[in-house]
Amino acid sequence: xxxDALPExxxxxxxxxxxxxxxxxxxxxGDLPKVKHGACEAARTLATGTCADTLRALATxxxxxxxxxxxxxxxxxxxxxxxxxxxxxxxxxxxGIVHASGIPAATSEAELTRIRDLVGSxxxxxxxxxxxxxxxxxFVHLYTEIVGDAPAVRDVVKLLGKVVKSEATVLIHxxxxxxxxxxxxxxxxxxxxxxxxxxxxxxxxxNDNLLESALFGHVxxxxxxxxxxxxxxxxTADGGTFFLDEIGDMSAALQVKLLRVLxxxxxxxxxxxxxxxxxxxxxxxxHKDLQKMVDKREFRDDLFYRVNVLKITVPPLRDRTSDIxxxxxxxxxxxxxxxxxGTPPPRLSQGALARLVAHAWPGNIRxxxxxxxxxxxxxxxxxxxxxxSMVSPRVAGSGGGTDVDRRRPLRDLLAVAESxxxxxxxxxxxxxxxxxAEELEIxxxxxxxxxxxxxxxxxxxxxx
Numbered sequence: 001x002x003x004d005a006l007p008e009x010x011x012x013x014x015x016x017x018x019x020x021x022x023x024x025x026x027x028x029x030g031d032l033p034k035v036k037h038g039a040c041e042a043a044r045t046l047a048t049g050t051c052a053d054t055l056r057a058l059a060t061x062x063x064x065x066x067x068x069x070x071x072x073x074x075x076x077x078x079x080x081x082x083x084x085x086x087x088x089x090x091x092x093x094x095x096g097i098v099h100a101s102g103i104p105a106a107t108s109e110a111e112l113t114r115i116r117d118l119v120g121s122x123x124x125x126x127x128x129x130x131x132x133x134x135x136x137x138x139f140v141h142l143y144t145e146i147v148g149d150a151p152a153v154r155d156v157v158k159l160l161g162k163v164v165k166s167e168a169t170v171l172i173h174x175x176x177x178x179x180x181x182x183x184x185x186x187x188x189x190x191x192x193x194x195x196x197x198x199x200x201x202x203x204x205x206x207n208d209n210l211l212e213s214a215l216f217g218h219v220x221x222x223x224x225x226x227x228x229x230x231x232x233x234x235x236t237a238d239g240g241t242f243f244l245d246e247i248g249d250m251s252a253a254l255q256v257k258l259l260r261v262l263x264x265x266x267x268x269x270x271x272x273x274x275x276x277x278x279x280x281x282x283x284x285x286x287h288k289d290l291q292k293m294v295d296k297r298e299f300r301d302d303l304f305y306r307v308n309v310l311k312i313t314v315p316p317l318r319d320r321t322s323d324i325x326x327x328x329x330x331x332x333x334x335x336x337x338x339x340x341x342g343t344p345p346p347r348l349s350q351g352a353l354a355r356l357v358a359h360a361w362p363g364n365i366r367x368x369x370x371x372x373x374x375x376x377x378x379x380x381x382x383x384x385x386x387x388x389s390m391v392s393p394r395v396a397g398s399g400g401g402t403d404v405d406r407r408r409p410l411r412d413l414l415a416v417a418e419s420x421x422x423x424x425x426x427x428x429x430x431x432x433x434x435x436x437a438e439e440l441e442i443x444x445x446x447x448x449x450x451x452x453x454x455x456x457x458x459x460x461x462x463x464x
Contacts, residue, residue, distance in 0.1 A: 173289075200243045226271070239279055262307070348385070
């Protein structure tokens with residue numbers, strides 16, 4: 001991306017040049033000697049190469065403080081620098097420096113403060129705009145359905161390697177949205193029943209009567225509307241795997257019937273008089289603690305011991321934040337509708353990724369996937385980058401700081417409200433800026449200018 005085109009960078013560079021006759025530049029940690037300012041270019045021709053040493057000293061200082069810093073160089077000038085931080089998972093590290101050089105050492109403290117502010121603003125803009133760098137994983141496993149390599153995920157994968165080889169009943173425990181069905185599918189499709197049916201039923205989706213009929217089937221005349229025999233899902237899953245999600249919501253009466261299937265491999269349809277034999281592997285799941293439910297007599301202990309043969313606990317997303325960058329990019333690729341020109345999926349900016357990592361994700365992976373799909377819809381089909389302002393207010397505003405941390409200047413609050421309004425309108429009109437301008441009752445030129453200023457996209461016809 002061309003950082004020089006960022007409004008904050010262009011403004012800072014223009015003011016620094018016009019008011020103080022100094023330059024603004026970017027330097028990576030591995031490439032610090034590249035400075036454009038004429039005075040430093042001339043000084044760097046000296047054998048000592050002192051300017052490069054000054055910049056390297058800045059890097060050492062940043063590694064400790066990560067604060068905007070002013071240091072003198074041998075030529076009697078000042079170098080003002082601000083770090084650009086790169087987010088890799090939940091870990092932040094210094095990735096580059098935005099600096100202004102060639103400032104006379106006699107510059108007043110008030111003017112130096114203004115220069116620091118300008119450089120800091122440019123560095124913050126670069127930080128928000130930089131594409132997120134997602135480090136490749138070296139963790140390799142067979143389960144392509146499972147994305148991530150956090151320690152908690154590695155533990156699950158290690159256990160899966162043993163579970164899939166057996167046909168024992170499995171209990172999967174985890175919060176809503178953590179991917180319990182994904183684990184169940186991995187067990188089935190990597191196990192000995194992979195070529196047989198995989199059937200799913202959420203036990204909290206129906207009332208008792210409907211759930212009983214869905215699970216065990218019914219015979220003709222069993223109830224009003226039962227005009228013919230109807231096989232249940234257990235019969236559909238015969239020979240394969242039946243995934244019973246949220247088994248903790250099953251009534252006591254149905255728990256007894258399920259226990260019979262587990263113990264004897266037979267079931268009785270609703271209104272039937274003849275048992276039916278089935279061969280089904282049961283995988284049960286619940287976000288509730290079934291052991292505590294047994295202690296409170298809310299769940300049958302004999303059924304609990306039957307389903308709790310092998311237990312897998314799926315970690316919540318807050319316990320695997322290092323996987324958020326990879327999961328986010330996975331969902332971007334999954335939901336990206338490639339255009340006829342073969343446009344690749346957009347990338348995440350550092351600022352957007354920082355907001356995603358800071359969120360607590362009470363809805364876990366399901367919530368993250370919904371967020372990424374939302375951002376793609378609102379961004380439009382021609383976007384090349386998902387930036388921080390596209391993150392929903394619900395996610396962006398949940399960093400968990402103190403009340404003091406959440407106090408923001410009025411201009412920031414207005415900018416957020418303006419960004420949300422523009423992003424929402426872009427989503428409603430699938431990126432058509434003419435229609436967006438008409439809806440918001442502003443001119444097209446003003447809309448384009450505000451989109452660029454707020455970091456929501458590039459000017460029309462420009463390339464990133």
